[in-house]
Amino acid sequence: MPLPPSPAVAASYPEWQSSRTGRFLALLFLFAVVASWRLAEVRPLALVQAEALHNLFAFASGMFPPAHSAEFLKTVARPVMQTIQMALLGTLLAALLGIPLALLATNSLSFAGPLHDMARRSPLAWVLTRLPYTCARLLLNLLRSIPELVWALLFVRALGLGAAPGVLALAVSYGGMLGKVYADILEAVPSAPLEALQSTGASRLQLVLYGWLPQVWPNMLAYTLYRWECALRAAALMGFVGAGGIGQQIELSMRMFEYHEAVSLIAIIFALSALMEWLGDILRRSLV
Amino acid sequence: MAQAATTSPVTVTRPRRARWQYVVMLGLLVLGVWSYRDTGLSFGTLLGAEGRHQMALFVRQMFPPDLSPGLLRQIAWGALETFAISFLGTLLAVLLAAVLLGGATRTLAASSAFSEAGSHGLWRSLRQTLRYGLARALLNLFRSVPELIWALLFILVVGLGPFAGVLALGVHTAGVLGRLFAEVLENVDRRPCETLQAAGANRMQVFLYGMLSQALPELVSFALYRWEVNIRAAAILGFVGAGGLGYYLFIALNLFLHKQLLTLMAAMLVLVTLVDLCSALLRRLLV
Numbered sequence: 192m193p194l195p196p197s198p199a200v201a202a203s204y205p206e207w208q209s210s211r212t213g214r215f216l217a218l219l220f221l222f223a224v225v226a227s228w229r230l231a232e233v234r235p236l237a238l239v240q241a242e243a244l245h246n247l248f249a250f251a252s253g254m255f256p257p258a259h260s261a262e263f264l265k266t267v268a269r270p271v272m273q274t275i276q277m278a279l280l281g282t283l284l285a286a287l288l289g290i291p292l293a294l295l296a297t298n299s300l301s302f303a304g305p306l307h308d309m310a311r312r313s314p315l316a317w318v319l320t321r322l323p324y325t326c327a328r329l330l331l332n333l334l335r336s337i338p339e340l341v342w343a344l345l346f347v348r349a350l351g352l353g354a355a356p357g358v359l360a361l362a363v364s365y366g367g368m369l370g371k372v373y374a375d376i377l378e379a380v381p382s383a384p385l386e387a388l389q390s391t392g393a394s395r396l397q398l399v400l401y402g403w404l405p406q407v408w409p410n411m412l413a414y415t416l417y418r419w420e421c422a423l424r425a426a427a428l429m430g431f432v433g434a435g436g437i438g439q440q441i442e443l444s445m446r447m448f449e450y451h452e453a454v455s456l457i458a459i460i461f462a463l464s465a466l467m468e469w470l471g472d473i474l475r476r477s478l479v
Numbered sequence: 480m481a482q483a484a485t486t487s488p489v490t491v492t493r494p495r496r497a498r499w500q501y502v503v504m505l506g507l508l509v510l511g512v513w514s515y516r517d518t519g520l521s522f523g524t525l526l527g528a529e530g531r532h533q534m535a536l537f538v539r540q541m542f543p544p545d546l547s548p549g550l551l552r553q554i555a556w557g558a559l560e561t562f563a564i565s566f567l568g569t570l571l572a573v574l575l576a577a578v579l580l581g582g583a584t585r586t587l588a589a590s591s592a593f594s595e596a597g598s599h600g601l602w603r604s605l606r607q608t609l610r611y612g613l614a615r616a617l618l619n620l621f622r623s624v625p626e627l628i629w630a631l632l633f634i635l636v637v638g639l640g641p642f643a644g645v646l647a648l649g650v651h652t653a654g655v656l657g658r659l660f661a662e663v664l665e666n667v668d669r670r671p672c673e674t675l676q677a678a679g680a681n682r683m684q685v686f687l688y689g690m691l692s693q694a695l696p697e698l699v700s701f702a703l704y705r706w707e708v709n710i711r712a713a714a715i716l717g718f719v720g721a722g723g724l725g726y727y728l729f730i731a732l733n734l735f736l737h738k739q740l741l742t743l744m745a746a747m748l749v750l751v752t753l754v755d756l757c758s759a760l761l762r763r764l765l766v
Contacts, residue, residue, distance in 0.1 A: 223566055227563035230560050230563035231641040237636075243636045243637055250636075273518065275514075279511060279514050280520065337744060337747060338711045341725075344718075344729070348537065350530075355521070357518075431718060445632075446631075453628075457624055461624075477500070478500055478503055
């Protein structure tokens with residue numbers, strides 16, 4: 192039997208373990224589980240029905256041998272290449288979109304911190320410096336909150352099928368993510384080096400070039416490379432909504448019960464993302 | 480930076496890396512141009528008169544957004560369903576990850592201070608290594624297959640509907656969380672565990688009071704983070720028929736009901752923001 196904790200120990204617990212908040216949260220959690228269970232039509236028994244097992248067995252046996260004929264490889268070569276290109280171009284464009292938005296969305300560039308200690312202040316200037324900041328933050332949130340596949344669907348409808356809408360979807364949603372993280376990185380810059388430069392009489396441009404960029408550059412690059420790896424996985428799914436890449440083949444092969452092809456395609460994605468991780472690592476080490 | 484700092488202040492030499500950096504950047508740029516030409520993306524046509532017209536037409540078709548009560552009710556149910564999928568999916572992932580964790584955590588599976596209490600032997604250590612490898616491989620498999628593909632597979636097994644979405648999110652996220660959890664547990668401070676062991680605690684007690692109590696805040700934090708990711712994922716599972724708001728979006732686009740698009744996207748935005756807020760609140764309360 193564990194002893195009940197002494198009052199001193201109990202007092203050191205986080206609030207939720209000993210208070211009404213905890214009981215409330217537990218109740219809320221239970222309610223959410225039950226309600227979600229009903230809403231999501233959870234039927235655990237469906238997993239062990241004869242039909243389910245039969246389908247699962249058909250899938251498992253259909254996987255072998257994985258498709259590897261020269262003909263198959265030739266037909267997927269182009270979509271695979273396209274997936275890589277979409278990820279690369281999408282990330283590049285996302286960075287191009289993210290950088291200006293991030294600069295606008297960085298409070299220490301537009302109104303706070305050592306760069307602006309010397310600036311004159313007037314009510315108009317106050318509003319003018321904060322307005323772009325707020326707008327940029329809102330826009331970044333908007334771009335980020337809509338999933339990339341939804342963007343892809345919209346661009347496909349606006350521009351037609353193909354890889355181009357996929358690239359744009361990646362550029363827009365990843366632009367939002369990159370922009371937000373860039374802005375956070377830019378805001379988190381320690382101000383001591385900046386103040387040191389400032390005290391030697393450096394101009395604002397010099398502050399940005401010699402105090403700012405060297406501090407943020409490696410972090411921004413590292414995060415962009417990480418996003419590039421994610422972009423590859425996202426690009427592989429773009430085909431599900433008709434936005435190019437290998438996704439279309441995957442969906443077709445699953446829907447046509449060609450599981451041996453699906454397995455090969457998934458293995459290709461797996462290999463590609465491993466390759467990208469490795470490449471990202473090398474680039475990170477050589478650039479950062 | 481470090482190299483520049485060590486050189487004398489008078490003759491500041493550039494780090495040797497710099498030139499190599501330019502080469503790599505140039506290479507990436509060349510690859511970018513090659514991709515631009517190959518993907519058929521053209522800013523000329525996109526931003527030209529034709530492209531602008533097409534985009535403007537599409538945007539104009541979305542206005543005014545459809546706010547009829549029937550659609551709003553439908554969307555509200557869709558949003559609740561999406562929420563349910565993300566919530567149960569994440570919960571299932573935590574449970575699955577917890578099951579696999581015993582094998583996937585090196586300090587739990589292989590010999591260490593934690594398992595020194597047990598007997599040693601070649602057979603035992605072989606078995607432990609095997610279990611570790613198997614659990615890690617399984618987590619890798621779960622993680623590297625995207626949730627949409629898991630959804631296609633589970634639709635095959637349990638039929639169309641949100642349950643397939645729950646399973647898909649659960650399995651994929653279990654792979655992600657399992658790895659994160661294992662890393663957290665492996666990096667826990669070993670000394671409290673050893674103290675407990677010295678006091679005569681059994682393995683379960685060492686795990687519960689030594690490891691888990693240290694790791695819990697981080698584990699909760701990761702689970703909440705994945706919930707935020709999963710609400711976004713649940714919103715698109717409907718594209719393949721696995722329930723939620725995505726289904727309505729897909730239908731609206733395919734039937735050219737463009738006026739519904741704006742309402743649906745607004746609903747998605749609200750839902751995602753709400754879950755983010757919930758998660759932030761819970762993080763503050765629990766972590």
